[in-house]
Amino acid sequence: MIRREHLPRAARPRIAPASAGTPPDISKALQTASRTDAGQVLLGLHSSPQGLDESQAQALRKQFGSNEVRHDQPPSWWVHLWQCYRNPFNLLLTALALISWITEDMKAALVIGSMVGLSTVLRFLQESRSSKAAERLKAMVSNTATVLRPAPGTASALRIEVPMRELVPGDVIALSAGDMIPADCRLLAAKDLFISQSALTGEAMPMEKFCIDRRGPEAGVLERENLLFMGTSVVSGTATALIVHTGSRTFFGALAQRVTAVDQGISAFQAGINRVSWVLIRFMLVMAPLVLVINGVAKGDWWEAALFALSIAVGLTPEMLPMIVTATLAKGAVVMSRRKVIVKRLEAIHNFGAMDVLCTDKTGTLTQDRIVLERHTNAWGEASDHVLQMAYLNSFHQTGLKNLLDKAVLNHAEMQLETRLQTAWRKIDEVPFDFARRRMSVVVGMEDGGGSEHLLVCKGALEEILSVCTSVERGDDVLPLDADLLARIHGIASELNTQGLRVVAVASRVLAAGAQRPAQVAYGVADEAALTLLGYVAFLDPPKESTAPALRALAEHGVAVKVLTGDNELVVRKVCGDVGIEAGRVVPGREIDELDDAGLRTLVERHQVFAKLTPAHKERIVRALHANGHVVGFMGDGINDAPALRAADIGISVDGAVDVAKESADIILLEKSLMVLEQGVVEGRRTFANMLKYIKLTASSNFGNVFSVLVASAFLPFLPMLPLHLLVQNLLYDVSQIAIPFDNVDAEFLRKPQSWNPADLGRFMLFFGPLSSVFDVLTYAVMWFAFSANTVAHQALFQSGWFVEGLLSQTLIVHLIRTRKIPFLQSRAAWPLLAMGAAIAAAGIWLPMGRLAHYFRLQTLPLAYFPWLAAMLAGYATLTQAVKGWYARRYGWQ
Missing domain, CATH: 3.40.50.1000 (HAD superfamily/HAD-like)
Known part of the structure; x- marks a missing residue:
């Protein structure tokens, strides 16, 4: 089934006409089907006006496969893996890893490579799961076509609903207003059929279709009046059509490559992600050169300064953003599916x-979408079985878009009327419903064939019926429709409306038949004139x-x-x-x-x-x-x-x-319910909230670290942290954020619509990033004065102290910024986020204290350091909570 509506709204391309590149064999085959007699086309496809039987359809299904356009298939796993890798953040990290490898800094190369691999693999696994889940969810939505199958032992046909993907060439389908055309078809019968071909041609106005093409041989494929094309839809009218081509052999399928080649643009969601990314990139472009210049001038080692500046650039890039976004969206989709x-x-x-x-x-x-027929009255509001009978004839014999009103008429009439009217009348023709006329008509004649007259019965909206009426029936009398009577009719209808009843008018007209009307002349909209208003049927649909x-x-x-x-x-x-x-x-x-x-x-x-x-x-x-x-x-x-x-x-x-x-x-x-919709809105906001958390947390925390580096670079005789330390710290922090999609969201955040606000992100970084720098500088002072880590020989101790404090403060800020409330007391994170944070904090403390400390060029910290660390973290939490309250009052809290 066609899925072009799954493209972003700003990027739904129109397909060019056949002259712009449709394969010649498909165009030629469609032209041949248009010019060939319908009976010959049926014969060529081994079909009949009653359609294929089920055994024929199954055999053809094995031969032709599913009726689906193949360009919509997901990419192969290696293509998908490449797509997950090739984002700017990963490319930057790869360049840094290569530089580290060339300079024989294998530890840095290993850590950076781990970051790239972690980001890519997690995104690949998450998107693969999301894609499979999305396909399973889409399969829950039914898309069917009405197919004709021969009735056993008779010359008539049965109408059954078949999934569109199971259609095959030779199937005969019935179409009415609202149907999608599921394949390329040749019309067998049509009545007032208008097709919207805008998906193929770009033309906004619908095109009328006929069984016989009246165009000359020079007309293009899309101009053929007796061909229908996959991807178009029925605006009004009814038809039966023979499927000629399915799947990739259709006009639409043949142009699939041209669809994918069109620049699809970006959606509003992706535009928001891009704006946020550019905010971070601008910060990176300013901060990384500053770090390079300050450290190069102060330390004199420009190569080391360059590596450190690149590490800073990496620290400012939210390399886990694609994975976090995919994971949160997929989780939201699964949760919403449980809510139907x-x-x-x-x-x-x-x-x-x-x-x-x-x-x-x-x-x-x-x-309730449970419409019942409450009243059937004449134009004076008096109960009338004759009006019910005429409404029944109209609803029973129409083959177009049968709605709930028709079903209510049929159900009510079959319970109320003593005789079954369908045995007394036979259908001659119909004028299908459309949304311009807002009415539809059937033409019936006596079943025994007697008489020289046909009866047209019209049913529709009151104003539209009155516009084609010239008289009103009351009992055996027919009165002219004058201004006074028109005012009375409107008054009665208004009274019914005020009771919550939907009023549908019923009118009729006797038409000449037999020799007085040539058989080949079909009834049409022009016959809906000079009608006699019979009365109303009024429906109730309770709230x-x-x-x-x-x-x-x-x-x-x-x-x-x-x-x-x-x-x-x-x-x-x-x-x-x-x-x-x-x-x-x-x-x-x-x-x-x-x-x-x-x-x-x-x-x-x-x-x-x-x-x-x-x-x-x-x-x-x-x-x-x-x-x-x-x-x-x-x-x-x-x-x-x-x-x-x-x-x-x-x-x-x-x-x-x-x-x-x-x-x-x-x-x-x-489930058609506003309550279900409200639950979906809440889940959508919860999903967006968790995406925004990651961006705000990562941006402000990393910016704070970079700001601290700038301060330290101005007076330290050595680097405050080696590039390897920055990378390991960044890797551990990224791992801790994997659980964010599963976090809880405060109820206050779910009360208002949320959207991307890049300006707020920049302001948030400027306010909350430097807060961590305050305690980073205090950590510098403690390491410098309290533990005498103030020379190049003792730089490992200094760097280890800041490594632990920096990582734990980053882990702590997750809980401080994820909510406007007091963390742990008024708002608690979900257990996966709590557990992941605790594990990363433990790993951060263990690295300088364990056996791998020398491998990462760290040094064991004295036990006296940890009371200082606790004080720093407590002060950081207190200051952040105070600033958070002020910031929320002044700028709001998104």
Whole structure:
């Protein structure tokens, strides 16, 4: 199945036309299928109008394989390993390792190599696990097509749902509004069929398709009116089509290499990572040369100063960032899957947590999605079985997009009506539903074939039905539709709406049949004229009991909910009132048409509820909110929601949605519930919080160390720490951070949307980095004066003292900065982070005290050093906690 919507939103390329590079054999085969008679194409594929039987399909499946585009396959393991290695941080470390090896400093080369290997392997293992987990999660989301199979012993066909990946050439599929085209197809039958081919051509307007191509031989493949292409979707109408090509043999699959060759740009998430990385790089570009110059001038050994400066540069690079990011995102995706939220793109978790506006439809989200037919009345509001009968004929015989309203009509009529109307009437034709007309019609005739008349029954939104009505039925009388009667009709409908009922109008018209109407002339939209209004069917979709608490929970977490619906203003106001939404003024879609983009940006900030919307209206509202600086989520499940799902920062759909909606979404809910959504928002913020912790901790801690080096370089006759010491310290610290993805997050952090803020990171480094330097300088003084480590001969003792103090202060700062509260008392880290920190602290103390001290050019510390160390760490914790409170009050705490 096509996964191009999994690309970052800023990077979804359009594929060029066939003339730009489609393989000639595929174009030629499609052109041949277009020009050849449909019966001959069926014969050539050993199929029939009733489709393939299951044994034929299984044999062809073995021959052709899965109906999937191969370019979406993950890279081989060695390519993936190379991709995990080739980040700027690892390349810098590799260069330093090579320099150390060339200068025969094998210890430094070994430590640096270990850092590179650890970072690369951990990222490789984590991403491999994440990729497999993501594929398993995606497999939980169903994507099916309606396939025709021959009914045993008859000449008719059965309709069954088959996973799209199992389709084969020769399958005959049924299509209706909202379906994705799963393969390249030749049309066998079509009724008012409009296809969106924008994914292939870039054309925004849908193209009408027919069974017979009317274009000349010079027309291109995409211009053929009787061909359908993988990756496109049905906007309106119905059709049956024969699959000609599947998988990589499709037009889309043949151009897969051109898709991957297009510069895909970067997502908002990756842009945020890059901005943060550049903040760190700028600090590195300033600090490393300073260290080089100061130590070169002061010590006179420029080569040693250069190696030390490179070590400082390494210390400022968060080399574990790619692994930490991948691990936190993957953990978040797995946790969300347990809550019935499937993440199609890991990076979408960031937008989930940053979302501050959620746009949602009414039906099934605020309401139970359990629609029941409450009333069937004439235009005067009086109960009428005749209206129910006509609504039943319409719903039973239509083959397009059967929605919950149709199902409610069928269920209610079969319980209420004594005779089964389908035995008395046969279907002649239909005019499918589309979102411009907002109505659909079926044309029926008497089953016995008698009579010279057909009956057109039309059902749809009240205003759209009234626009094509000229009269109203009451009993045996037919009255002209004048202004007074129109006002009465609107009043009755409004009264039903205020009770929370959704009103659908039913109208009819008697049409000439037989010799008076040529058989080859199909019925169409033009026949929906001069109708007689019969009455209404009114539906109730009660609000969910969980909606009100879910909306309160979203509000507490800083997410504003805006309702975008195609329903009537009165109905949506009633539902909003029931679930606790202050509707205020309900903005109708017609008002949006009158506004330019600037006016709409102002309007969407002032109002919460929008009604009578078209798909274009929903998309414009989402784009306007995005232009105002909001991170916008959109939740929808219909074909009319697809444009808005694509426009939103995070598209949210449900497993039962139409194909095009699921393909447009970033996140799929297995349960259509706002409460599930609120849990997903919280998990997204928890994931982002742990990523941000690593960046803030590493940046401020490493910057503090570098600042301390600058101070020490100004007056010490030797290096305050050897390059090897810096590298080992950095390696141990990086290992301690592996557990950050599993850390707890304070509830306060989860209450508001969070996003990247590089300016805050720079300020945070400047405030909290030098705090550790204060106690580093005190450590210098203690080693210099208390332990007489003040000559080149005693530099190993000095360096060992600072090595231990520096590593333990870095380990301690993890717990100080991970929370705004008092660490260990008011907020405690998760046990993996506590255990890893304790292990690294123990290793840091053991290195100068154990048997390997000489290998790392360290020296055993006297026991009198450790009371001083405890005092330093206690003072550091106290000062940091005090500054943290002041900083949070002044700048906030992200």
